[in-house]
Amino acid sequence: MENPALEMAPVPHRLAGLRSLVSELMILKRVRTPEQPDGLAAHGFRRAWAALVSGEDPATLALRETALALSAVQLGGMDFDVLRRVGLSPEQILGVLRRGFEAATASVDEGLRDRLRTALAEASTWVGAEPPAFVEHLVRQPRAGPPHANTQRVALLPAESHADHCYVVAVASVLVSPLFGADPTGPFVAALSHHLANAVLPDTGGHGNQLLGEHLAPLMARITEQVLDTLPSELAHRVREARRLLSHIDTPEARAFHAANTLDRVLETDAHARAAGFTPRQALEDLEFTHDEPIRAYENAVLAAVGLSH
Template sequence: MTPAPATETVAPLALGPAVQLLRELGDLKRLRDARSPLSLADRAFLRSWRRLLAGEEPGDVARAETAAALAATRLAGVDASVLRLAGLSPEEVVDVLRRGFDAVTSTAGRTLGELSDLREALGANASAGPGGERALPAPPPFAEALVRQPRAGATHPALPRVVVEPPESHGDHCFTTAVYAGLLAPLHGVDRGEAFFTMLGHHLPNADLPDAGFGGEVLLGDLAPRVLGALQERSLAQLPARLADRLRGLLPLREDVGSALGRACTSADVLDRVLQVHHHARAAGFTAAQALDDLDIVHPGPVQEFQLRLLADAGLPVR
């Protein structure tokens, strides 16, 4: 949809130390475990829609899912349900989740402002968070389609597309940008829930429209607003009227940088697109030294000396 025009010029935020935290959140698109073939981000995307269909307020969903995502940057799939399965008490579950949360948020300093509401939300996650999803309704069909729909990546109407493997899904992108927007929202004076909800639904047309990227939208020309608008309405029709009407009112603002909501959403979108490209560049340039030297893949401990000698004798010295 064509965004409302910007009405004022406002300088973007200086995010500085928060970029590493955002990069780690983006990696949830690439983390998986044995419970599902989907990435952690795709699963959180579907769970967020299920919670909304169950009647939870967007603000509550935003806080719970953003807090869980922050903890997952360090704990990966070790969430509340896994910890409860291992026999931990609710208090012990919260302690572990908060250690993961604190480990990643400490790197951002005060750049993202006060995060105590998110840290507090981990307490609710420990008893009714990601592990309690079996009682939730099924996700709307468009959400399942967005998880299956790959993103186009970098495209241009006059140039060959840059194909990278594996592509992220629209569920990956929408959840990641929703978390980014929810984190940035208070810095713009916007409610976390509004920003999160807007970005969770900002690619509704792509449930039906295969992604040809920026290049494809340019080639659609004057027909683009009609195509995108019709397909967005097909997805909105799958939501209860109260949610559809609320989202329909928010979406036109998401690229209007004259509005605080638009600045939070536009920032989230461009950060995710650029960090995704950086991920592929890093993956292409990965060296063994990064894992062996920087990350101590032969971990310090009682058997390290034995392992280092073994590797040296095999012609695979670590240092």
């Protein structure tokens, strides 16, 4: 008899259309600005937790953060605050953010895209409190990289932080949710909170955790509860409920979270592999690295003179 927990498991081709977009979310971990030296993903992680402790509805927050992240895929650090500081009006800023959003979202489920557009239009009106203290620990705590027993650890540098990982998984959870018929709110909150223990416990990877043996489960549970106890009681309850998704794949929401978590973990290594293999020829041919005409012809002549032309 077929396992009912797997009857609604995703068919690979249903996720294939989102692979490129989820890959592009990796850039949020690496784009830094003077205002956000830890990167855009860490900034989004701080912003999301600040909203949660301010009493923001998680359903509204999930859509807004996803819309802002998708705009940032195209616009980088040119967010609302930066564009306002350089003199654009709120209407002009929204127009720019919308162009970034539209350029990134061709592969997004149409119904979700409409909801994200609405959320983006309301993004400039939100003002939140400071994020809880554990957030900075997760921003500063690097992930261990892919370890395994009896093999040399692969150090992927610059290392992503737990905040980077949690934020991108949260956004990806929203993006994949329509494929599972899932409400994106639970997966989003689960993703933001699925490494709370690492606010206290340094990351040594899966194999290192296994070496804790019988201490692992009670230790992780105790630390997680200590962190949750720092949150307002109603929010702590909502986070505990969302974290129930971490231990199974029996519901659409759980499958959406685990799909997003898997994609981020593997596509993070793919991003490092692509960066390591990047060549000047790719810059010139695939990315059209030189300027537009009439300067392009001169730049191509310069490259030809030093043997770098394609």
